Amino acid sequence: MASANKDHWSSNTYQASASFVPKLATKVVQYLDAKPSDKILDIGCGDGVLTLDLASSCSSIVGLDFSASMIQTAKDEAAKKNITNATFGIADCSRLPEDGKSFVQPGSYDKVFSNAAMHWILRNPETRDGVFRGAYDALKPGGVFVFECGGAGNVAETVTAFIASLVHVAGLSVDAARELIPWYFASEAWASARLEKAGFKVEKIELEYRPTKLVEGQGIEGWLRLFGAGILDSIDESKRDGVINHAVGLLSGTVTREDGSEYIGYVRLRGIARKPQ
Numbered sequence: 001m002a003s004a005n006k007d008h009w010s011s012n013t014y015q016a017s018a019s020f021v022p023k024l025a026t027k028v029v030q031y032l033d034a035k036p037s038d039k040i041l042d043i044g045c046g047d048g049v050l051t052l053d054l055a056s057s058c059s060s061i062v063g064l065d066f067s068a069s070m071i072q073t074a075k076d077e078a079a080k081k082n083i084t085n086a087t088f089g090i091a092d093c094s095r096l097p098e099d100g101k102s103f104v105q106p107g108s109y110d111k112v113f114s115n116a117a118m119h120w121i122l123r124n125p126e127t128r129d130g131v132f133r134g135a136y137d138a139l140k141p142g143g144v145f146v147f148e149c150g151g152a153g154n155v156a157e158t159v160t161a162f163i164a165s166l167v168h169v170a171g172l173s174v175d176a177a178r179e180l181i182p183w184y185f186a187s188e189a190w191a192s193a194r195l196e197k198a199g200f201k202v203e204k205i206e207l208e209y210r211p212t213k214l215v216e217g218q219g220i221e222g223w224l225r226l227f228g229a230g231i232l233d234s235i236d237e238s239k240r241d242g243v244i245n246h247a248v249g250l251l252s253g254t255v256t257r258e259d260g261s262e263y264i265g266y267v268r269l270r271g272i273a274r275k276p277q
């Protein structure tokens, strides 16, 4: 697996190559349906763009993220905009019950929210059940966990190109290359079963194919370098540019449309799961 404990995120690079991520969260934000009395926990909040938007519709919101760079940007933005009901902390949410302890008092949130982060947080098979249990424990009875993340088949072309490139350029075996992929893209059936195992009643689970336009000027190379930073960090420095160039070459015909714009095949998994009263 890509080196799990290192911060591979830079909020500047995220905003340059993936500013579409929080902008495309309309549906999951509708599902969250934040109310003025809600106390919300946002797991994998990143640079806090969505968290700070949500702050205006709820009583208070706590954003947790693994990345110190993302959390610093979120705190700076909150201060700049004078938003006082949003607080942020660094926590590995794959170990939510242990790592989130100082931010997550059991039974204290009306809603737990997560956008575009659960496929990272669920990468390690050993901590997956704990993530759902952590969300469940954080909620008041009757509270809901509302999330969107990459689902089964997400960005399949880029995953395949990364693996091919790691094999051909960096000399890894297919299995070793696959092991470096830092995401877990769950199916609806898998997610439902795990949510129910944690005690939730699943109210909605859906998978949507949503081809997504990449940021002009950054394109597929910017996307691969941003989201594949952990993969690149795991291989010899001298091979990194070669791996990226090879993957870009493999993908260029597949992702490019007639007008030169680039799209990749995002598949979103969305869920609403309630903790019984």
Ligand SMILES: C[S@@+](CC[C@H](N)C(=O)[O-])C[C@H]1O[C@@H](n2cnc3c(N)ncnc32)[C@H](O)[C@@H]1O
Binding pocket: 009, 021, 022, 025, 043, 044, 045, 046, 047, 048, 049, 050, 064, 065, 066, 067, 070, 091, 092, 093, 094, 095, 114, 115, 116, 117, 120, 121
């Ligand atoms: C694509 S960003 C999404 C950020 C934000 N929710 C949004 O919608 O813009 C994914 C975020 O997940 C965070 N992340 C990945 N693994 C994590 C973990 N184990 N614990 C907490 N955050 C994690 C990353 O640091 C990153 O900020």
